[in-house]
Amino acid sequence: MTFNKGQLQAKMVLSVHQNMTDFPKETINLDASSDVSMSAAFTAALRKVAGSASFSALTVGVSSSPTWLNLTITTNVVGMTERHGDVATANMTWRSFNVSSDLRAGDLSYNNVGRRYLRPVVAFYQNASKFETSPNATIKAVTFFVNGTLSVPGPMATNSVGNFTFLDFSALSAPLAQWNRTYTLSNNTSSWKYAPPPLINASLRVQSLNKTFTIFATSVYSAEITASGLVQTQGEVLLTDVGTGLNEWIMVGVVVLALVLAIVVQIMYARRKKAVRLGRR
DSSP: OEEETTEEEEEEEEEEEEOSSOOOOEEEEEETTTOHHHHHHHHHHHHHHOTTOEEEEEEEEEEEOSSEEEEEEEEEEESSEEEETTEEEEEOGGGGOBOOSOOEETTEEOSOHIIIIIHHHHHHHHHHTTOOSTTGGGEEEEEEEETTTEEEOHHHHHHHHHTOOTTBOGGGGSOGGGSEEEEETTTTEEEEEEOOOOSEEEEEEEEESSOEEEEEEEEOOOEEEEEESSOEEETTEEEEEOSSSHHHHHHHHHHHHHHHHHHHHHHHHHHHHHHHHHHTO
């Protein structure tokens, strides 16, 4: 997410990797201006967290193989920025939107991945060892893992996997105060970084009569907000100087001056301490 010259832009690069089933193969670029269902789904999701916000120039690139699904999304975010004199603000509450609709690209459902593709497989193994007829009688035991190493009952795993929605950014509602904030003086850029829990991190260890094997599904992402200048925050709002730049450089100068003063004080303290030691000899 980028806030620059009063404009908000976002780029999302997402992927899910799994060997539970085979995704349909697709390579499609979608544009909200011509895909009404996609545009409506994104807009509805956005309005739930930020009523005055909207997307513009929204595109979704979809690429899938049997084991991988990749999305590349670019968009402008409108209605979340304001300008008051030389100060531009960006309300970042929009970032936690969650698209719940079943979106399609050709033969592929690229959002409700859990319900459409993964849940039936986990549900099968949940019940497999209970059957007495072939081929399920060959399965002796199944262990279900969610969130990496946590072993859970089969029904819980089935529901967890089934609820996986690819375009769910609700975890980004974590307050900006909890994000890792940095300021880089060399390029005069402020940034906030956050790594939410995985969207999905599930696996099944299956013990059959002849072998033991594991199937899995995982999707992990991180988020970053970048903005030009020494940006301040008020809750979920970013504030930056977009005027002549004088105020911005004054703020930078204050930071540099504080660092210089700290170094000078440390040197003076060290010299005084050394002089005291010499005077005692």
